[in-house]
Structures are given as C-alpha cells and as structure tokens.
Amino acid sequence: MGGEIINKNTDYVVLFDSKDVIDTVKLDGNNRFSYKIENLNPGFYTFRHGGEIQMVLLEPGDSIMFRLNTFDFDESLVYTGKGAKKNNYLINDFLQNEIEEKRVFKFCQLTPESFEHQINAIRTKKNRKLKHFQEKNKPSALFNKIAQANIDYSYFSSKEIYPFVHYGRNKKKIIEALPDDFYDYRKTIDYNDDFFKDYFNYHAFLRHSFNNIALESHLKHADKARFSWTDCCYNMDRLEAIDSLVSNTEIKNQLLYHYSMSFLSKNKKIEFNDKIIKSFLEKSTDKKKNDLIVSYSKSVNKLKPGEHFPDVRVLNLQNDVVAINTLFKKPTVVYFWSHLYKDYFENSHKRVNELMIKYPEIEFISVNIDDYSTERWASTVKKKKFALQNEYLFEKPQQSVEQLAIYPLTKVIMVNNKSKIVNGHANMFAHGFEEELLGLLNQ
Incomplete structure (x- = not known):
C-alpha cells in the first residue's frame, strides 16, 4: 500500500496491524510513500499521520494507494488501485454515519414506536445499498461481514442512545415506556468480539450499550429518577456492568479506562474520585492504563479551586x-x-x-x-x-x-x-x- 498526503503534519506515516506497529515510513519529497506488507493477513490495518488515524481493509493481492488532505482528513480520503472499491465504500459509509447521527438525535424526541420506524428505514436503505454493491462487485466474505456489522452496530447504537438523548429528564419513565422487545438484540450480542474490538462502530456501540445497561441497573436502586453523568453510583454501576459482561481483557481494560477517565474529567466532587479509582484498579489488568489513571487523578487534584495555575x-x-x-x-x-x-x-x-x-x-x-x-x-x-x-x-x-x-x-x-x-x-x-x-x- 502507499499514498500521498497533502499539507502534511509530519514527515512520516505509521502503519499498524491490529495490535502492533508494523513500521514507520518516511514521506518522500513529493509527500508520498510506498510500503509492501510481507505475509499479509486479511483484515484491518491502521495508518496514522500526525494525530489522525484511519483504517483500511487489506486482503492478499490488494495494491491500494490513497490520497488525502490533512485539512479535511476523512472527507478527502480516496483510494485507488486493486482493493480500492471496498475501501471507498467503507469510508463513504463512515462519513454517511456521521451525517445520519444528527438525524437520529432528532428522532430520539419521537415516541419509541415512531423512533423505531425511522431508524428501521435507515437500516433498510443501507442494506439495499450494500446488496447493490455486492451484486455489482462480488466482494469477499470478509468485506461482507464488516459491511453488515457496520449497518447492524450503527442501528443498535441508535437504540442504545434513545433514553439519553430523549428530552425527558425522568429516565426511569422513558425506559419503562419502551416496548418489551426494544432491546431483544442484546441476546445475540458478543461483548467480547476479538475481531471487531478495534473497529469504530463496534467500539462506539459498546460504549453506548454500557451507558444504557448501567442506567437500567442504576435506576433500580437510585433515590431519584433523574439522571446525572457524574453521579458516582451510576459510574460505579457502569464499571460493574463491564466487569460482569466483558471477559476479553483488551476490550474490558479499554472500556474501564475510558469511563474512569471520563468521570474524573467531569466530576467536581473530588472525594468521589478515590471510589472510582479503587473500583477501576480492582478490575483493570493494564498496568500502563492503571498508571495513567493514577497520574491523571493527581493532576486533577492540583486543579481544585484555590490552587495556583500550574507552571506551564x-x-x-x-x-x-x-x-x-x-x-x-x-x-x-x-x-x-x-x-x-x-x-x-x-x-x-x-x-x-x-x-x-x-x-x-x-x-x-x-x-x-x-x-x-x-x-x-x-x-x-x-x-x-x-x-x-x-x-x-x-x-x-x-x-x-x-x-x-x-x-x-x-x-x-x-x-x-x-x-x-x-x-x-x-x-x-x-x-x-x-x-x-x-x-x-x-x-
């Protein structure tokens, strides 16, 4: 694979497989690079330039080039060469999801039945588009798996955010008004999917899902039906939900880290930080992330009202x-x-x-x-x-x-x-x- 980067941020591109850095490739005088991946395993690969990242699906025999402008990274990204069609489909689907997300937020103000009708229509349209692409291009089973998962996880995420985005402040009342089968798809969800663990739509779904699962659990013992993201009890429930449903250590550690950092960054009652950190450290097995959480909490404590602004x-x-x-x-x-x-x-x-x-x-x-x-x-x-x-x-x-x-x-x-x-x-x-x-x- 290779590419051209307009308005470069650095002089190199970093290539990753699912876990590790493959290589750091220097750009030439025309801001281009070319790299051959030996013994390629079919699947997702990641390229990073500056702080921007994007994924590319590579299979044996592919010879993909891309072109992008860092001023408009994702929107300007275009692939050419063998294997380009499937990747252009995936990047366009990614961009379309960003647009549709705003529509879904508006739909969340509808009744559950009307909301389902609207997001079902979006899902049907996407399935029709995918089927047309499959009939025309005969892509691999791997692509079909990924493209279908994109559609499904976006749909599931829309359902998971409904109680949060809905304007009603009484979240218990909103959840009780949902049809009995509203979350039936959860019975088929793999919360430990090693293949999709680094993929955006799956990861976004997991975050939305655990927000909602924890909310349902929290409202069963909360003193009030109104909900706050910074409620310590709710955040403890969220860490417990992850611990009980996720056994894949990489997925679990990432989710625990994300939610703990999120709480520490928003919480204004410093005395609750220790409770969250204690719960996090009991569940996380990633030493690097554990050290980062402890270090972050120390920095947060130095930003309390009355403290001098740090020497920066x-x-x-x-x-x-x-x-x-x-x-x-x-x-x-x-x-x-x-x-x-x-x-x-x-x-x-x-x-x-x-x-x-x-x-x-x-x-x-x-x-x-x-x-x-x-x-x-x-x-x-x-x-x-x-x-x-x-x-x-x-x-x-x-x-x-x-x-x-x-x-x-x-x-x-x-x-x-x-x-x-x-x-x-x-x-x-x-x-x-x-x-x-x-x-x-x-x-």
Whole structure:
C-alpha cells in the first residue's frame, strides 16, 4: 500500500496491524510513500499521520494507494488501485454515519414506536445499498461481514442512545415506556468480539450499550429518577456492568479506562474520585492504563479551586516562550484546541468572540495542544479571522496536556487575577457557563 498526503503534519506515516506497529515510513519529497506488507493477513490495518488515524481493509493481492488532505482528513480520503472499491465504500459509509447521527438525535424526541420506524428505514436503505454493491462487485466474505456489522452496530447504537438523548429528564419513565422487545438484540450480542474490538462502530456501540445497561441497573436502586453523568453510583454501576459482561481483557481494560477517565474529567466532587479509582484498579489488568489513571487523578487534584495555575510554558506567534501564569493580568478563561477536531476549533473560537464582546473584563486565552510544527499552528490561526493576540502553543505538548489533565478537549480552566483556579473543569458550551463568568468577575 502507499499514498500521498497533502499539507502534511509530519514527515512520516505509521502503519499498524491490529495490535502492533508494523513500521514507520518516511514521506518522500513529493509527500508520498510506498510500503509492501510481507505475509499479509486479511483484515484491518491502521495508518496514522500526525494525530489522525484511519483504517483500511487489506486482503492478499490488494495494491491500494490513497490520497488525502490533512485539512479535511476523512472527507478527502480516496483510494485507488486493486482493493480500492471496498475501501471507498467503507469510508463513504463512515462519513454517511456521521451525517445520519444528527438525524437520529432528532428522532430520539419521537415516541419509541415512531423512533423505531425511522431508524428501521435507515437500516433498510443501507442494506439495499450494500446488496447493490455486492451484486455489482462480488466482494469477499470478509468485506461482507464488516459491511453488515457496520449497518447492524450503527442501528443498535441508535437504540442504545434513545433514553439519553430523549428530552425527558425522568429516565426511569422513558425506559419503562419502551416496548418489551426494544432491546431483544442484546441476546445475540458478543461483548467480547476479538475481531471487531478495534473497529469504530463496534467500539462506539459498546460504549453506548454500557451507558444504557448501567442506567437500567442504576435506576433500580437510585433515590431519584433523574439522571446525572457524574453521579458516582451510576459510574460505579457502569464499571460493574463491564466487569460482569466483558471477559476479553483488551476490550474490558479499554472500556474501564475510558469511563474512569471520563468521570474524573467531569466530576467536581473530588472525594468521589478515590471510589472510582479503587473500583477501576480492582478490575483493570493494564498496568500502563492503571498508571495513567493514577497520574491523571493527581493532576486533577492540583486543579481544585484555590490552587495556583500550574507552571506551564507556551509559545506566542512571535515564537517567544512565556510562562502562562504571566498572562493572567485579569480574570481569565483558558481553552484548548487541536487540529484533530476542526469543528471544535471553529465553534470554540466563534463562541469566545461572542463572549469577548459581552465580557470585556475577562481575558480569553487559546492554547493549541498539538505536537506539530509551530509553522502549522501559526498558519492555521492566521488563516482564520479571529483575534490572534491570545493564541498560544504548548512548548511541551504531551507534558502540559498531562499536567493540566486536558481530557476531554472541551475542558476550560477559569482563573482569577491572582493566578488561582476558580474552576478547573468548566465547559464554555455548558448551560450556566455565563453565570460562572459573572461569578469569576466577582472573585
């Protein structure tokens, strides 16, 4: 396989099989590479450039080339050569799922019966499209297995998110209103599918499913029918559900890590962190992930209200290194972005532009977290019509991301004019954020 990368982020591409790095391949002067995989086993392979990743289905005899632009990674990806048709089908299906997800969110406001009718229609249309592709191209049994799983797991995920996206706050009432057979497909689900364990649709389904399974369990003993993602009891139920249904250690460890990190990043009651960490460590067998959780929790504890903002160095657009603490001359909001999440870059900057007009007494500082060249970062921000005087880049990205516990990327840190943290886990798009800004001004 090989490819051409336009607007490269680094000088190389990393190739993986399902578990390990196969090789790191350097781009030539035309930003192209070519690589032959010896003794190829049919299945998924992953290529990574910068922080972006995508999967490709390879079978013996394939000779695939791809072309992409990092400014629009997935959307610009096109395959050519032998084996290209099946991969173009899969990438187009991936992009179509992203579009349909927004429609499904709207459908979640319907009654369960109407919701089922709408998502059944989507599933039928996808099955018809797949059948047409199969009749025309005669793909392998392996492709057929993957393409059908894409359709099925997307459908199952839609059902699993229904109680959460539905506008009703009484989740117990919503679940009780579901038809008795609404989740009958769970009887056929393999929660330990080693073949699909690294595949996006399967992994997304598992996350949605365990959110929902834990909710059903939680509501049986919860004091109230209203639900909160940061409820410690609910999160403990979720870890227990994973432990009871998943025996594949790789799948289990990944799910346990994901949910524990998610809780630690959102929880504002530090005393509950130890309970989650204890439960996680009792169930996880991945030492690296265990160490990361413990390290992350220590970083989170240093971001408590009243603590000084950690000593972190950033670069400005003049390429000067400055201590971020020296920038806090007045109440300040520090937010973060990455080239990997283009929509969030756009949306966060637009949101800040609005807030700057409404709250001129507050400083807003934007920090890019990527480990790319300073030229790539500077080029991105200069192309946008945003105020550039407060755009910065971490001098040591990985170290700073860990130090500030930046997970998820939507995390915002609010600081008073004495460099003390007021909220280390805010979200500028959350309900009540502007009330928090008013509180910051009154510090």
